Amino acid sequence: MERLQKVIAHAGIASRRKAEQLILEGKVKVNGEVVKELGTKITDNDRVEVEGVQIEKEAPVYYLFYKPRGVISAVTDDKGRKTVTDFFPHSEERIYPVGRLDYETTGLLLITNDGEFANILTHPKYEIEKTYVAKIKGIPIREALKKLERGVQLEDGKTAPARVKMTSVDRKKGTSIIEIGIHEGRNRQVRRMFEAIGHEVLKLKRERFAFLDLHGLNTGDARELTPHEVKQLRALAEHGK
Numbered sequence: 200m201e202r203l204q205k206v207i208a209h210a211g212i213a214s215r216r217k218a219e220q221l222i223l224e225g226k227v228k229v230n231g232e233v234v235k236e237l238g239t240k241i242t243d244n245d246r247v248e249v250e251g252v253q254i255e256k257e258a259p260v261y262y263l264f265y266k267p268r269g270v271i272s273a274v275t276d277d278k279g280r281k282t283v284t285d286f287f288p289h290s291e292e293r294i295y296p297v298g299r300l301d302y303e304t305t306g307l308l309l310i311t312n313d314g315e316f317a318n319i320l321t322h323p324k325y326e327i328e329k330t331y332v333a334k335i336k337g338i339p340i341r342e343a344l345k346k347l348e349r350g351v352q353l354e355d356g357k358t359a360p361a362r363v364k365m366t367s368v369d370r371k372k373g374t375s376i377i378e379i380g381i382h383e384g385r386n387r388q389v390r391r392m393f394e395a396i397g398h399e400v401l402k403l404k405r406e407r408f409a410f411l412d413l414h415g416l417n418t419g420d421a422r423e424l425t426p427h428e429v430k431q432l433r434a435l436a437e438h439g440k
């Protein structure tokens with residue numbers, strides 16, 4: 200389900216604001232009926248006409264992108280910083296990231312123009328596992344890692360159970376590398392989880408999103424998802440895994 204004004208904007212007919220205006224002016228029909236409600240949600244099966252002309256949906260595209268550091272997970276940035284879409288200069292579609300990674304975080308980010316796909320993959324209800332590797336300050340004790348596994352109290356509530364594994368320790372430098380798998384996608388969640396147990400995250404990388412990894416890609420590279428991978432992701436979300 201997607202908002203009508205977003206569908207019109209994505210079809211390249213008008214900006215989001217202009218689309219809202221067209222709806223309010225009664226120039227938009229859904230399945231033959233004029234719709235003037237801005238909040239109206241429609242599905243892929245609904246037929247939308249703008250000023251009597253049926254809109255064509257863009258063909259969906261799906262990319263797996265290896266986000267570098269110093270890039271914003273957004274389509275534009277008012278401070279002029281690099282955004283993920285700068286890495287797709289030849290894309291004619293209105294693509295955007297599925298969820299987000301912080302400016303400093305590297306790793307796997309899906310990019311698409313399919314809003315429904317983006318919605319199901321970011322909805323916490325569907326519990327897709329995201330795996331991160333964090334380099335942290337200090338060497339956490341076992342009990343602290345257990346806390347992360349069980350869930351820690353953050354400002355916006357307790358985190359869901361996580362998978363946590365210490366992979367290495369540098370005693371000289373006093374740092375550790377921890378792999379952590381979470382099913383939610385709250386703002387700066389992994390950094391805040393480590394803060395909650397008293398360890399600052401020095402570096403963060405998302406290595407996996409469900410069964411997908413960064414194999415064969417360097418930072419800044421992207422590849423298209425195969426139709427089978429897209430189907431598998433939808434199936435995972437539907438089965439709540």
Ligand code: URA
Nearest residue numbers: 300301304387389390
């Ligand atoms: N958790 C974080 O803290 N940052 C990210 O970019 C992703 C998850």
